[in-house]
Amino acid sequence: xxxxxxxxxxxxxxxxxxxxxxxxxxLTVTNDDIAGPIDSSDEWIRQRTGIITxxxxxxxxxxxxxxxxxxxxxxxxxxxxxxxxGAVLFSTITHPHQTPSAAALLADKVGANPxxxxxxxxxCAGYCYGIAQADALVRSGMAxxxxxxxxxxxxxxxxxxxxxxxxxxGDGAGAAIVGPSETxxxxxxxxxxxxxxxxxxxxxASLIEFRDGAASWPTLRQEGQTVFRWAVWEMAKVAKAAxxxxxIEAADLSALVTHQANxxxxxxxxxxxxxxxxxxVARDIVYTGNTSAASxxxxxxxxxxxxxVKSGGLALEIGFGAGLAFGAQVxxxx
Amino acid sequence: xxxxxxxxxxxxxxxxxxxxxxAAEKVQMDKSFTDDLDIDSISMMTIVVNAEDKFxxxxxxxxxxxxxxxxxxxxFIVNA
Numbered sequence: 001x002x003x004x005x006x007x008x009x010x011x012x013x014x015x016x017x018x019x020x021x022x023x024x025x026x027l028t029v030t031n032d033d034i035a036g037p038i039d040s041s042d043e044w045i046r047q048r049t050g051i052i053t054x055x056x057x058x059x060x061x062x063x064x065x066x067x068x069x070x071x072x073x074x075x076x077x078x079x080x081x082x083x084x085x086g087a088v089l090f091s092t093i094t095h096p097h098q099t100p101s102a103a104a105l106l107a108d109k110v111g112a113n114p115x116x117x118x119x120x121x122x123x124c125a126g127y128c129y130g131i132a133q134a135d136a137l138v139r140s141g142m143a144x145x146x147x148x149x150x151x152x153x154x155x156x157x158x159x160x161x162x163x164x165x166x167x168x169x170g171d172g173a174g175a176a177i178v179g180p181s182e183t184x185x186x187x188x189x190x191x192x193x194x195x196x197x198x199x200x201x202x203x204x205a206s207l208i209e210f211r212d213g214a215a216s217w218p219t220l221r222q223e224g225q226t227v228f229r230w231a232v233w234e235m236a237k238v239a240k241a242a243x244x245x246x247x248i249e250a251a252d253l254s255a256l257v258t259h260q261a262n263x264x265x266x267x268x269x270x271x272x273x274x275x276x277x278x279x280x281v282a283r284d285i286v287y288t289g290n291t292s293a294a295s296x297x298x299x300x301x302x303x304x305x306x307x308x309v310k311s312g313g314l315a316l317e318i319g320f321g322a323g324l325a326f327g328a329q330v331x332x333x334x
Numbered sequence: 335x336x337x338x339x340x341x342x343x344x345x346x347x348x349x350x351x352x353x354x355x356x357a358a359e360k361v362q363m364d365k366s367f368t369d370d371l372d373i374d375s376i377s378m379m380t381i382v383v384n385a386e387d388k389f390x391x392x393x394x395x396x397x398x399x400x401x402x403x404x405x406x407x408x409x410f411i412v413n414a
Binding site (some may be wrong): 047048223224225226228232233256261264268 | 374375376378379381382383395398400
């Protein structure tokens, strides 16, 4: 049976990140501020995590406030009309509603209504998942511009007495505008998950258990050693695969921007990659803390703002965390 | 062929020295990694992964918490 030929999207050849935006919690929380309940000290926390302060948001600064601030900066710097945004992807694990999505509200607040909008649940890998999807949406022709946000208000889900992860965590949002490009700006993404370690990082309980009185308010926790081994030695393989997929060598990089999990993961991962000294390693964790999905764009934004790296250079960005989920790609710095 | 205990101890001491700077001769069978050598959980995992590479053995995550003393680690590796 014959039928008329269907239209399909007209692909564009390349994509790139146009601009980034960043917003952090308004409070600077020192190690001394949080050391008491975990029977610790400033020195102990610095030595084990590299963190000197972490940024947290006060009660009247919401996840959405930070996401709107970061997105508005990215849209403005990209020089685009928010009406041209063809999709809004919001990576977060701390949006306080099961539904509707944070992305739909964000789209409306930044002037991108009626763009398709959805949240991504890939924890600390979420931003890199978002960039992967944005790259695909733009190159397929499905969207002209995509707003990708990684944002968290982790301080709503921490236990001050937890020694596994809570003391690392901070709040913030990072945003990127991805759009069409004359030249390649985002390499193939190496991404995946390993659900056999589903319980290595996550929540202490489900919301159903909390409702039924079987558990207290769910907070984050991790099996530190398991996560450390995976984050360094497995992610070193992923990072090398991403470089190979991009067709470049480590020496071609201007920067390594890893998820800001812990300075010792960052340093050991950099060591495993045998990076030349010319490659700047992002260490935004020192004053921001671990902000999960927000950490990669916040760290990249900080490197660009400080002038440590220049627009046009190459950066390997890699996110990894609960799931266990991971994603890595090489991007041209906006 | 089973690994020799003294060789494993010497190799492990070298790994501990590289990771922590602790003198190799202080790494003795009866020493506790945490209490005597002041090695934290992250350094311990780095030592474990390097020991796996060096001796060609697999030390599962759940086994690491049982390695209290240097002797525990040496014996695990010898018997692996």
